[in-house]
Amino acid sequence: MNQLKQYFLDKNSTSPFVDEVLEFIDLGTIPERMKGKNILTLEMKGQDGKWHACFIIPQTYDKNHNLTNVLMTLSDIDDFKKRELEAKEKLKEAAIEAKQANLAKTNFLRRISHDIRTPLNGIVGMINLSERYSNDTDKLYECKEKVLTSLDYLLSLINDILDTNKVESGTLVLENKPFNLIDIINKIIAIVETNCEQHNLQFYGGKDMSKIIHRNFVGSGEYLNRLLMNIASNAIKYNREGGSVTLYCTELSSDDTHALYEFVCKDTGLGMSEEFQKHAFEPFTCEGKPTTTGYNGTGLGLSIVKDIVEMMHGTIQMESKENVGTTFKILLPLQIDPNPQIIKPIQTKPLNLTNKKRLFQRKSHTPK
Known part of the structure; x- marks a missing residue:
């Protein structure tokens, strides 16, 4: 004793x-x-x-x-006790994470109900307004533009929800088809430039700042477009009047089968707090800052981007500072298309219009 x-x-x-x-x-x-x-x-x-x-x-x-x-x-019992305490700590952390996830989903449902109703109400309002101004072309054009903007947002919202569900269930499959990187970049730039103009933002980058050597690849061009559009949309949404958005890509290296590309999207917007950056890529997270579009979003965009990047065997880095802006850098190894299809211009033969011209002249002189 x-x-x-x-x-x-x-x-x-x-x-x-x-x-x-x-x-x-x-x-x-x-x-x-x-x-x-x-x-x-x-x-x-x-x-x-x-x-x-x-x-x-x-x-x-x-x-x-x-x-x-x-x-x-x-x-x-030192080893046993330490394992027991570690297990208890993990269970405690899991319980906290589950509670936070439930809270995040509750907030997500509250936000999404608002974000669905807002554009739907806008669409209904614009349709009703167009009936009152059926003879005013300018007003009808304005109504159409607002309806299309709301529909684009709703489509993006639905795609995010569906993709999140696919990721969680393990059913999201990336297609493996030939695509042209320049075509994708040109389409994205056209949309981003237009959106920047609508929100009084400057756009930089595009083809002038990009370095594209290989352009024909095999993979999921659709989801490459989706992840770049998500990043660019955030750069516009969380910007400030008079700010700027920069978007470009660079081929860093290549071998016989793959080319390593870096995609950069930079904005001079609101930025993210240090605390929020720790959870920025988690689903259902949203900092709640005011946006240029008036829609807060679902908090799914960055989560989906990270999932797609990882499925494409790439990496994503983020640097952000409040009231300064945010920069995203995405590294992706793209599989080079060994047999790209080259679309040749249609060869046309000159038409011989001699007889038709004479016939036309005869008809044109025929008195009525």
Whole structure:
């Protein structure tokens, strides 16, 4: 018993187990504590910092069934206890993450219900307004543009939701088809430039800043377009009036089968807080800052971008500072198309219009 005290306690001990140890080895209370039990157990740390388990086991009783002798044993359970504590910590973290995920989904449902109703109400309003101004061409054109903008947002919203569901269920499959990188970049630039003009933003980059050597690839051109559009849309959405968006790509290296491309999207917008950056790529997360479009978004865009980039065996990096802007850099290895289809211009023969011209002249001089 004295050895046990010396091992676990000393006169200067600050161990949190001091009171528990003293209570556990109190011989005067053992018979009472043993009633209805076959063993007493205490887990504690010793002076060496290791975990131990102390057991008190009844040995003999007198004729009145009073406990007279006990066996006290000590076991080293340091490895087991550490694994147990690690497991408990992981369970605790998992519970916290599950709670945060449920809260994020609740906030997501609240945001998405608002974001669906807003453009739908706008579309209905514009259609009703167009009926009142059926003879005003300028007003009808304005209504049409607003309807198309709302429809584009709704389509993006639905695509994000569907893709998130596919990722979570493991059913998202990237197609493997030939595509032309320049065609994709040109289409994206045309859309981004137009959106920048609508929101009084400057656009830089495009073909002038891009370095494209190989242009024909095999892979998912559709999802490459999607992830670049998501990044560019965020650059516009979370920008400020008079700000800028820069978008370009560079071929860094290549071999016989693949070319490594870096896609860069930079904006001079609102930026992200340091705390939000820790969760920016998690689904359903949204910082809630004001946007140029008036739509807060679902918080799924960056999550989907990261999933697609990883499925394409690439990486994504983000640098952001509040009130300064955000820069995304995406590295993707693209599979070079070994047999690209070259679309040749249609060869046409000159038409001989001599006889037709004479016939036309004769008809034109025929009196009515």
